[in-house]
Amino acid sequence: MKTSVICFLCLASLIVLTGCGGPRVYESELDRRPITSRLEAQDIRRTVEKMAESLIADEGVAAATAGQKPVLDIEPMKNRTAISVDMKSITDSVRTRLIRSRLFRFVDRSTAGADIAIMDEQAQLGLTNPKNAIRPGQQLAAQMYLTGSLTDITTRLGRTVDHYYKFTMILKDLRSGEIIWTDEQEIRKFARHEKLDR
Template sequence: MNKLIAFSTIALTLTVTTACTNKSVIRYGDATAVETTDINFASTDLQKVASQMTDSLLVSPVVGTLTANTRPVIFVEGIKNKTSEHIDTESITDSISTKLLRSGKFRFVDMGRVTAAREQIQFQQTGGMVDTNKAVQFGQQIGAQYMLYGNLASIVKSNKDQSDVYYKFTMRLMDLQSGLVEWADETEIRKTKQKEFVSW
């Protein structure tokens, strides 16, 4: 009888344990919702700096004169990450260049794809596989007139009860012919995390 009770107890325990097993559920979220998972640089911060820098550049009086009669050609140099975090700064420049291109005021050359473009043009010029009348010729590409570049820096402070991180994102637009910086701006983000004591 005791064996029967023990066996029934084990079976019941296994049934309850199986029934209470955690299950992962996947849901779509709002990509623009504020992310507060941790104090590090996050998607909300990326969206904020990209949006503010783009808006600032587009309303700049200098840019108004640059784009009055033509759509200047820009190339984006990679953002320098001067923080202690691993941050995908290419995503920041991608967002900024996409927004600027959508504005219809600028055109871009993609310096990151120059090697691939050269290989394709070389393929079209040699080997007889492409109709020579339709092949792209060397020396026909348009060079950039301006360079867009910037830095992302941070200052991190913490003690046993609180952590504070300050980010500063700076961008500049340089005229490649004159070397003059035609536009510059910066945006700041401060994030804090502190322990909250809950009374029971």
């Protein structure tokens, strides 16, 4: 009788704990502790912050941009790993931070098609005052562009998985072809008993 009661209580607590009452959802902080050995949101955020700080602090960049706010464009970073990462989002985040620094101006080639379509509408529909209509050929030209790559090395030993990720970013001068700035962010994470689905 006593054993049956213990069994019943344990099972009841198990049912409650395993979430029969539906999923429990929490708002999480952005920089939470790692839950896998793979690339996570906090790794991307740290990388973006480090790259933006490094670029702002670099003496070579300051010398190349002295007395002006250079116009920059972005070439999305290349993903040389097997994992799926939105590389454009990373360069977009770096751009956001750099724009906030008020040291650079940015143009965006990826929206050039939409720009042309709007200008065509202004020119052809007749709704816009022709004197105010924006025409192609007046846009700023990018003087430099930001790009980079992500690489990784994965090592497995028994049930231990070791991931090494390396972000590399460069700022290149379009006119001279010179690489003005470059930096790396290395991330190494390992886990034991982690299930891999790739």
